Amino acid sequence: MKRRPRRSLPAALVAVILLAAGALVAVTAVQMLLNEPTWISYDQAARTLHGLLWTDTPVLAAGIVAAALGVLLLLCAVVPGARTVLPLAAGDTAIDSGASRHSYRGTLRAAADVDGVDGVKLKVRGRSLTARVRTERTNTTGLAEAVEHSLAHRLDQIAPARRPAVKIKLKAARSQS
Structure with a gap:
């Protein structure tokens, strides 16, 4: 599909x-x-x-x-355009299934909204998923890993046919000192 x-x-x-x-x-x-x-x-x-x-x-x-x-x-x-429906893994059944690009991105955006994240912009392109995460925290230790773990968990639940490589770009507020 x-x-x-x-x-x-x-x-x-x-x-x-x-x-x-x-x-x-x-x-x-x-x-x-x-x-x-x-x-x-x-x-x-x-x-x-x-x-x-x-x-x-x-x-x-x-x-x-x-x-x-x-x-x-x-x-x-x-020239083919970008896919509107992304195929999902077949699993044990031979039934074709897919998710619309819009709902796929929306579900991943919701998953990336972990504690401390003020805004997320996702780009899904072919084999890569880039998340631009904005936070007001000055200490961002572990935030990128938490977002990456959350996205990986959601990708496991969705089970796309071709799993994208996840890249996190973190933009934090500057230190007030």
């Missing part, structure tokens, strides 16, 4: 652009059928486009922009 995100943003952008272009063409066609003044003059557009050569700067610029957008959309379709 390795669900990946949908590519809804690029698809929505392409759909909106095509919808706007189609609506503009449809409105212009209806205006021409009703003998009304058109938003875009067909004759003027045809004359302008007929006068252009393949080597003209506007044609080259439009080609480069179209090619770049095509490559960008192709990369959005081909």
Whole structure:
């Protein structure tokens, strides 16, 4: 179970652009059928486009922009995004199970909130879990180990298919003396 995100943003952008272009063409066609003044003059557009050569700067610029957008959309379709569901260990059963990235991070954030911790920011990336722990204590002896032990215990309970390496970065208040 390795669900990946949908590519809804690029698809929505392409759909909106095509919808706007189609609506503009449809409105212009209806205006021409009703003998009304058109938003875009067909004759003027045809004359302008007929006068252009393949080597003209506007044609080259439009080609480069179209090619770049095509490559960008192709990369959005081909390159996989970050997993939205992280697989859990199968254990004794053959049932696939997973946890959403949001709930996984939330559960680990709650586990890292041990006594003396004022704030926690977690980053889950591939095979690493980085916890940035903020505390107002001036003596932080043993706090990083307590957070690491708590996170390790919670990871044992969750049992992810690929256990991340835990890194703790502690930021403490400065001494008042």
